[in-house]
Amino acid sequence: MTVPVETEERFLTGENSYESIDRAISSIVLNQRKHKLPWYVVALIAFGFLQVMMAALTYLLYKGVGIWGINIPVAWGFAIINFVWWIGIGHAGTLISAILLLLRQQWRNSINRFAEAMTLFAVMCAGMFPLLHTGRPWVAYWLLPYPNILGLWPQFRSPLVWDVFAVSTYITVSAIFWFVGLIPDLATVRDRAANRWVRIVFGILAMGWRNSTKHWSRYQTAYLVLAGLSTPLVLSVHTIVSFDFAVSIVPGWHSTIFPPYFVAGAVYQGFAMVLTLVIPIRAWYKLRDFITLNHIDWMAKIMLTTGLIVFYGYMNELFFAWYSGNTYERYMMSNRITGPYWPLYAALILCNGITPQLLWAPRLRRNVVVVFIIALIVSIGMWLERFVIIAVSLHRDYLPSSWGYYTPSVWDWATFLGTLGFFTFMMFMFVRFVPMINIFEVKELLHKAQHRNGHQPVPAETPAAGDPGATHEH
């Protein structure tokens, strides 16, 4: 093992100068030849799945939600499973960019932009599901409080309306946060662009940012406050999503552990998704200097920690089903473990509870292939968790006469796989057309690292008075 150096050093390796950072990151946007075969292959496959989604949605709009596998005890099914799953993926993005910024964690700088983009696209996918599940998405604006001639208003005592506010605020604030973080980097790309049109487009997007210290000062205040606002926002969004369940009286849903357990699960799965995407991309675009093994190691540690919290949630559910002495709760649990869906529950415990324990070993945490596979397993596990909570709790509740069984239809799968395609396609577009690592923050990191190593100001013995009175004009 090498001697540990300052944090900044450990998260920025290689020989780098301000110029080389600019070159490494902005060239991905400016030099389109940098995009090799993997980009085209993945983008093409993702685009294919995106078409599957379009077809599934078209048929859904034509025919109605009856094409899905939903039925009366399980009225939600895939729609809310995928909604909760996608929203959770978004959370790592905000967590990395906001909470780690507030905690002054410098290692976030190389991954935050990427994670924020992930948030945006994941929340788009998430939002699609409840909207489509309404059956008539073209009147989805009825969910908003607006004065109408019928004098009808949404029911503000219902968690479903809270959801509308939570998710729409979340996506708006995430988009703002992402864009504000981008402004200085857009200016950098503008200034480096050789192509006139690229310069114009990025010039418009950068809004005339000119790197003035006075601007930076206000910028940093605004950015920090945005982070401060986003932090409770993330927690509130998944808390409110969990209220959709916890506020009801369905056994398996009506539980006070839900808000913290959902938030931890979201972070868990969000980090898994960041790792899934970051590991191939850092290899393809040779970004190993910026996204180091330490980053992967630390993200794996966060995954391990939140995974343990989630596992605690599972145990807690079991314990309270027994300890409450409530017949329905107890039946729900035994049905979950031994009922018709038992393989899913077993797979869930295996994916979310047991596999991640491998991450205790430092050698495995630093092995990108192992981390990648574990991250995939966690994503599947978290999806199973949503399935178990939703379908398994709903299909047998209080009245045996109204029990049922839920099987997703081919259209359910088409929609779900389609959103995966949409998400991947958007991420690949983002990687290609937007600087995916925060350039100015990485430079700041380099500056601090140099400072720590006793970097002294260059002595001011410049050719001071070349010709007094002469000014440079142009």
Add this chain to the structure above:
Amino acid sequence: MSTESAHVGERAQGAADRPRPYALIAEWDTPEDLIAAAHRTHEAGYRHVDTYTPFPVHGLAEALHFQDNRVPWTIFIGGVAGAATGWFLQVYVSAIAYPLNVAGRPLIAWPSFVPVTFECTVLFAAFAAVLGMLGYNGLPRPHHPIFDAQHFDRASQDRFFLAIEATDPRFDVVETASFLRGLGAAAVSEVQNR
């Protein structure tokens, strides 16, 4: 440090009959030099000064004695406005416009109004933060005279600039330029108003 010092342009003598330039701008290679220069510029009595750096440099705003607390206040006001909007919207909807009596439960059920009030607070505060930041910075403003400065495209990359603006009472094309050169700038140039 780069040795390409200000390559001499035309003599600035007889500048009186020319329009006043926008600023004189000097550049350095490292943020440390720029901070030192900013301190000395302030000590020399210049007040209309700005610096341009590729990333926020800690200590520069202090060196320029720049302080502006309008952004946090704007955000605070935005947040309060959001909370009020969220709260009164729900009260109006649930108790005035569409009162729905469910088993005699209170119309203003405050615990269930908390989530929406909170979300509105965050939403309004976030908009206030961004619009406030952009507004006080005078953005968007695609054109600015400073963009004409020599090498200015490197202000967003790897160079550190200090500009003394012509509006400064102590500004004098000749004296200010020699002052800047005396600070050890790699290059000093004049930026025209355009």
